[in-house]
Amino acid sequence: MSAEPENIEQTPSPIVAALQREHPEWIGEVIYAFGETTIIIPREHIVAACSFLKTWPEGRFDFLADICGADRGVEEEPRFEVNYHLFSTTKYHRVRLKVLLNEEDTHVESVTGVWRTANWHERETFDMFGVIFDGHPDLRRILLPDDWQGYALRKDFPLRGYEPYSLK
Amino acid sequence: MGLENVIAEALPEVLTTRLDSLINWARKSSLWPATFGLACCAIEMMNATTSRNDLARFGAEVFRASPRQADVMIVSGRVSRKMAPVLRRIYDQMPEPKWVISMGACATSGGVFDNYAIVQGVDKIVPVDVYIPGCPPRPEMLIHAVMMLQDKVSKESVRDRRDIPEEEAREAVVPGTLPVTDGSTARQNTLPESRPYTIASRHERRRSS
Numbered sequence: 001m002s003a004e005p006e007n008i009e010q011t012p013s014p015i016v017a018a019l020q021r022e023h024p025e026w027i028g029e030v031i032y033a034f035g036e037t038t039i040i041i042p043r044e045h046i047v048a049a050c051s052f053l054k055t056w057p058e059g060r061f062d063f064l065a066d067i068c069g070a071d072r073g074v075e076e077e078p079r080f081e082v083n084y085h086l087f088s089t090t091k092y093h094r095v096r097l098k099v100l101l102n103e104e105d106t107h108v109e110s111v112t113g114v115w116r117t118a119n120w121h122e123r124e125t126f127d128m129f130g131v132i133f134d135g136h137p138d139l140r141r142i143l144l145p146d147d148w149q150g151y152a153l154r155k156d157f158p159l160r161g162y163e164p165y166s167l168k
Numbered sequence: 169m170g171l172e173n174v175i176a177e178a179l180p181e182v183l184t185t186r187l188d189s190l191i192n193w194a195r196k197s198s199l200w201p202a203t204f205g206l207a208c209c210a211i212e213m214m215n216a217t218t219s220r221n222d223l224a225r226f227g228a229e230v231f232r233a234s235p236r237q238a239d240v241m242i243v244s245g246r247v248s249r250k251m252a253p254v255l256r257r258i259y260d261q262m263p264e265p266k267w268v269i270s271m272g273a274c275a276t277s278g279g280v281f282d283n284y285a286i287v288q289g290v291d292k293i294v295p296v297d298v299y300i301p302g303c304p305p306r307p308e309m310l311i312h313a314v315m316m317l318q319d320k321v322s323k324e325s326v327r328d329r330r331d332i333p334e335e336e337a338r339e340a341v342v343p344g345t346l347p348v349t350d351g352s353t354a355r356q357n358t359l360p361e362s363r364p365y366t367i368a369s370r371h372e373r374r375r376s377s
Contacts, residue, residue, distance in 0.1 A: 144285075145250045152284060161284030 013037040015095060018058050023049070038096040043108055046084075046099050050114045053086060053095070061086035061095065064111070067121035069129035071155045079103040082131055084111070101131065110136040128153035188325045195239070195265065196321040199228040199314065202238030202262060204255065207245025209272040209304040216307035223307075228314045235261040240317065241294070242310070246274035247287045259294045267321070269313050270296045273303045 016030050016037060026045045031038040041049050053061045065085040072079055084097040099108055110133040112118045122133040123142040130151040133139060141148060150157055205213055216223045223229045232238045235258045247255060259268070270290050273279035276299045278288035290296060297320060298313045 157284070159283050 013095070015059055015093065019053075022056075023052070036094070036096060038098055040098045040100065043099050043101065046097065047109045047111055047114065049097065050084065050086075050111045053097075054114055059095075060088045060090050063087045063089050064115035064117050064121070065094075067111075067118055067125055069125040069131050069153070071129060071153065074156050077102065080106055080129060080131060082108055082125060106130055107132045107134055109134050112136055127151070130154065189322075191326050192322045192324060196318040197227045198230075199226075199240045199267070199317065199321075200230045200232050200238050201228055201240045201242045201269075202235050202258065203231045203233060204241055204258065205244050206247060206251065207272075207274065209244035209275070212304045212307050213242055213244045213271060213310060216310045221307040221311060223311055223314065226311065226314055226318065235259070236263060238262050239265065240267045240269060240314075242269045242271055243275045243290045243294075243296075244271040244304075246279065246281055247290050247293070248285055249287055252287050252293050255290070256293050265324075267297045267317055268294050269298045269300065269310075269317060271300045271310060271313070272305055273301060276301065279303060 013030075013032070016027070016039065019039075020027055023045075026039075026041055026049045028040040028042055031040070053059045063086070065087045066083070067085075068083050070081045070083065072081065078100040080101040080103070082099045082101065084099075085094065086097065087094050101108060106129075108131060110118065110122055112122065112133075112135070119137065120142060122131075122136055123139060125131050126133060126136075126139055127141045127143050128151055140146070144152060149162060203210075203213075205211075215221060217229045217231065228240065235241075239262070241259055241262065243255065259266070268290070270276045274281060274286070275290045276296075278286050280303075282288070287293065298317050300309050300313045302309055
């Protein structure tokens with residue numbers, strides 16, 4: 001494995017600097033780690049930030065690689081995070097947007113209007129973590145059975161489920 | 169004097185046997201499996217029918233894609249909870265007599281997947297006749313299981329496994345067809361709530377009694 005430069009974790013991304021100039025209110029916190037850039041965005045700005053980043057000439061993040069949820073732990077506050085992994089097929093750079101959610105209010109605006117591929121990713125996040133995407137056209141479970149109880153990837157979900165399976 | 173002499177004179181044109189033996193011989197010599205490949209065990213199941221292992225030697229090589237034409241369901245692989253109702257439905261669609269082989273550790277007990285998504289053993293859904301251990305079992309083990317099932321079939325009696333109890337058969341409606349019109353549609357509404365084409369197999373009846 002080749003040696004990484006020492007300062008790669010602190011390298012400020014030019015995208016972030018430009019975005020800071022344009023819309024400073026969108027940027028809650030910026031994390032550099034392992035050569036990756038993560039921007040924590042307030043919940044109410046996520047759709048505006050996504051649609052801006054998609055068409056922004058310096059960004060051109062035309063590809064939504066993934067949306068995934070994460071449960072930081074039952075006692076954490078905020079407990080849930082939703083990660084948006086963006087990629088630009090013309091500029092070849094990546095950025096990760098992160099929205100933090102409290103357990104009591106797991107609502108976030110859907111970005112299906114920006115990238116249509118967000119549809120199934122948001123359904124999966126809803127299925128596994130119970131994050132409600134407001135404005136989603138068809139927010140149903142996608143992996144687990146329709147009559148499933150609970151959200152399987154939450155930390156407090158028991159590994160073996162709530163009850164053994166039977167066809168009653 | 170008597171019938172024995174007549175039969176002895178007629179040999180070898182006429183043989184006597186028990187009806188059970190004849191029917192079981194016919195049943196066990198052409199077990200048609202329904203394909204229910206769910207995971208990596210299915211690769212071994214396919215391999216069992218290839219020229220190297222040649223399940224056709226035992227009359228069980230005709231894998232049918234339709235459950236209506238199958239005798240044996242080989243559940244090969246892990247059964248997820250989402251798949252479980254589908255599996256039960258396909259089992260219900262198979263005509264009697266029918267048998268089930270649970271192939272591999274996952275179908276038998278859940279295997280290493282001791283979690284919320286996997287049914288811990290297919291015998292929670294359908295009655296199983298032969299279990300095969302292994303992860304995955306070799307094709308030889310599947311062939312052995314088929315031969316064990318043949319032994320089991322040859323010990324059955326046709327009276328054990330009637331297609332439908334008579335009182336139920338009079339009420340049975342083949343799904344997708346119109347009921348025979350005897351002039352009363354009200355009678356149709358009094359059919360039992362349970363799926364009329366589903367026949368509790370001998371195993372289930374034994375278990376419930």
